[in-house]
Structure formats: structure tokens, C-alpha cells
Amino acid sequence: MLLDRRIHFLFPVALVFILVVGIVRIVLDDLKSNKSFIFGSYGKPEEHKNRKPIFISPKDRFEEGCNVFEGQWMWDNVSYPLYTEESCPYLVKQTTCLRNGRPDSFYQNWRWQPNTCKLPRFDPLKLLGILRGKRLMFIGDSVQRGQFESMVCLVQSVIPDGKKYLYRVPPMKIFKAEEYNASIEYYWAPFMVESISDHATNHTVHKRLVNLDSIAKHGKSWEGVDYLVFESYIWWMYKPLINATYGSPDNIQEFKVPAAYKLALETWANWIKSNINPHTQKVFFMSMSPTHLWSWEWKPGSEGTCFNESYPIQDPYWGTGSNLEIMAMVGNLLQELEINITLLNITQLSEYRKDAHTTIYGERKGKLLTKEQKSDPKTFGDCIHWCLPGVPDTWNEILYAYLLQKYQNYF
Numbered sequence: 001m002l003l004d005r006r007i008h009f010l011f012p013v014a015l016v017f018i019l020v021v022g023i024v025r026i027v028l029d030d031l032k033s034n035k036s037f038i039f040g041s042y043g044k045p046e047e048h049k050n051r052k053p054i055f056i057s058p059k060d061r062f063e064e065g066c067n068v069f070e071g072q073w074m075w076d077n078v079s080y081p082l083y084t085e086e087s088c089p090y091l092v093k094q095t096t097c098l099r100n101g102r103p104d105s106f107y108q109n110w111r112w113q114p115n116t117c118k119l120p121r122f123d124p125l126k127l128l129g130i131l132r133g134k135r136l137m138f139i140g141d142s143v144q145r146g147q148f149e150s151m152v153c154l155v156q157s158v159i160p161d162g163k164k165y166l167y168r169v170p171p172m173k174i175f176k177a178e179e180y181n182a183s184i185e186y187y188w189a190p191f192m193v194e195s196i197s198d199h200a201t202n203h204t205v206h207k208r209l210v211n212l213d214s215i216a217k218h219g220k221s222w223e224g225v226d227y228l229v230f231e232s233y234i235w236w237m238y239k240p241l242i243n244a245t246y247g248s249p250d251n252i253q254e255f256k257v258p259a260a261y262k263l264a265l266e267t268w269a270n271w272i273k274s275n276i277n278p279h280t281q282k283v284f285f286m287s288m289s290p291t292h293l294w295s296w297e298w299k300p301g302s303e304g305t306c307f308n309e310s311y312p313i314q315d316p317y318w319g320t321g322s323n324l325e326i327m328a329m330v331g332n333l334l335q336e337l338e339i340n341i342t343l344l345n346i347t348q349l350s351e352y353r354k355d356a357h358t359t360i361y362g363e364r365k366g367k368l369l370t371k372e373q374k375s376d377p378k379t380f381g382d383c384i385h386w387c388l389p390g391v392p393d394t395w396n397e398i399l400y401a402y403l404l405q406k407y408q409n410y411f
Ligand SMILES: *[C@@H]1O[C@H](CO)[C@@H](O)[C@H](O)[C@H]1NC(C)=O
Pocket: 077, 078
């Protein structure tokens, strides 16, 4: 591992924290699910025999060859945020930092500007046009759930009440836009492959056991989905070693994390090869979402966390939490696959955003922090998850740009 001793020691602290949040969140989601399920019995989707073409102008596409992941954050309090905490009824408490007491809102006012081209302006109607009669699914851990929620918030404002529904079928959350027969979905699979952490309500915090060669059970729920967006990183990074099985389900062994991650990726790649039809389905892979646990990384000599950070990092910056060995592994594997998969390499642009995490304005064990906990940001601050509106909106603007890029009007 490239990580130093201090990082090995600190990672578990942060991870126990997010895992507990993850579990309680899902328990709560599950409790609510009965009620929202009734609400979600929305009747048969309307017929959409004729797909309506959507108008894509040259401005909607970025220039071929432009690397949209290289650029800078520009102050833009005119166009951003793209929605507000109040305007999106689907935001969960974990991400509504302002409502939870965060005093500054600058983190909502930055626009990502690629160096050599422009990203198209996010247009929810165009996205719904693309998603007409289709499913978009986000698969991964709680960071990925944040991206799912961001996407729901980005599109939901153009859909009238009564024509949109959010409901839960653990381990999934599903948002439906009835008039478009479109769905945006989230599937909890923190390791992508199977593990003892997959149960929506009952999984252990400290014990983890990953089945590196098993994915079929998850895969059943992913079959036939039109747009799949995968992500898996932080759950692997608990210790330098991880307990896993490979080959025989009874033979539990400790694997070095990069080795285990590689085997899991290969299992996933095999699933992709035998289940994806590249003519009708598109697959995206999110690169790792960075953490900002130690302020000495961007402010040498300091001892804090991402708490009380109000501005992005301006200088070139790459945190030690973002493992380059795993990054390279993902890059190589995707290159070798005969099916085109788009890597959304959002790590660098998110690395700059030390200001955008939930810190003490999120949840711990399913509850907002107490006054005492808030006074101890070093222990209780969350520098892994992101406030919404915020950085995950930019990931979705980029995903949207790629969907437009590839979209062929169908008459
Ligand atoms: C937007 O930012 C500019 C420059 O910092 C500031 O002068 C202006 O008051 C801000 N506008 C709003 C609506 O916050």
C-alpha cells in the first residue's frame, strides 16, 4: 500500500463512522418503505409507443477530444446552485448542510470549467427525453447514494407533483417520472461484488467479508438496465488487508486490498462481458471520491480536518487517500475490456473541494449531531460525504454531458 502509517491508523476511525451512518440510514429507509410503497403504487406507466426526438444542438456537445476532467472551479453564484435544499423534497437529512446549521453556503456556488471546452448547461427536460422508457441505475456505496440523490434533485423540479414517486425496495431506491416512464435508481452494493455487507438492514460494521468471485445475485437486479453507473472504493480502504473468499466459499483468507480489489474488478468485468449489450446499454464507472480527513495535506503544519474549510484548494493537489495503484488498475482493466465503458474520472476535480463535505452538518447514527458532538469536529466531522447541492451535482452534469454526447436521435 502507498499509504503511510498515520493514514492506516486514521482510516478506520473515519470508516466506522460512515459505516454506522450507512446502516442506520438504510434501517430508517426501510422503516419508511411500507408507507412510501403504498404511495408508490402509481398504476401502470403510460404507453409511449412513439419516442419523441429530443433536439440536441451543437452547444449540447463538448468538443471531441476535450478532457472535461481537467479544469478549474469558477465562482458562479448566478447559475449555481442548480437547485436548493428547499426546492428538492427528496434530499435526506444527511446531506442538507445548511438546514443542519452550516453557517456558510459558498460551497454551493462553484462551477466546474474544463480547460479546453464548455460543459453543456444541465437541462432536466432533455435528460428526461433521453431517459424516456429507460432506466438509469447508480450502483455502489453511500457516496454513490449521494450522487443518486443529486440526480433526482436535478430532474425532479420539471415534473409536476403526482407524476413523480420515490420508493424503496431494499437494497434499492427508485425514483419514477411517470409521464416519461423513466426511472432513476440506486442499488446498494458497497463492494460491487457480493459481501456480508449487502443486506440492506443487517450488516456488521467491523467485520467484513467479501466474496471476490460472486456477483450473480446482484447482477440479477442490473440486467437489462439501459444506463449503469458503478462505483466502489471507500469500503475497501479500512485496513491494508481484507478478509475475502475466492474460489471456495469456505476458504476465507486475508488479501492485500489492491489484490482483492483487482479480483473483484475482474469478476465485475466478466459480468459486464456476458450481460451487457453494447448497442442498447451504456456503462459508466465513477473513479474514487476523495476524502479530506487531514488538513496537514493541504495546509502543512495544521492538525485539523475538512471542518471550517470554506474555499476550494487552488494549487495542484492530490490527497494520499486516493490510491493511485487502484486508479491505475481500474484504468487498465477498462482499457482491456472489449465493451466500451466510460470512466468518469472525477477524483481530481473533487480533490480540490475540501470545502464541500458535510463535516458536523450531517448525521451520525441516523441523527443530527448533538451540541457536544458538534464541538468536537475532529472526532465527529464527516470528511467523506458531500453536502447537497454540491460536488455530486457536477459529477452528474458530466454524466449528463456524456449521455448527450452519445445520444442518437431515433426516428
Ligand atoms: C455574488 O458574488 C459576488 C462576488 O463575490 C458578490 O458581490 C455578490 O453579492 C454575490 N451575489 C449574491 C446574490 O450572493
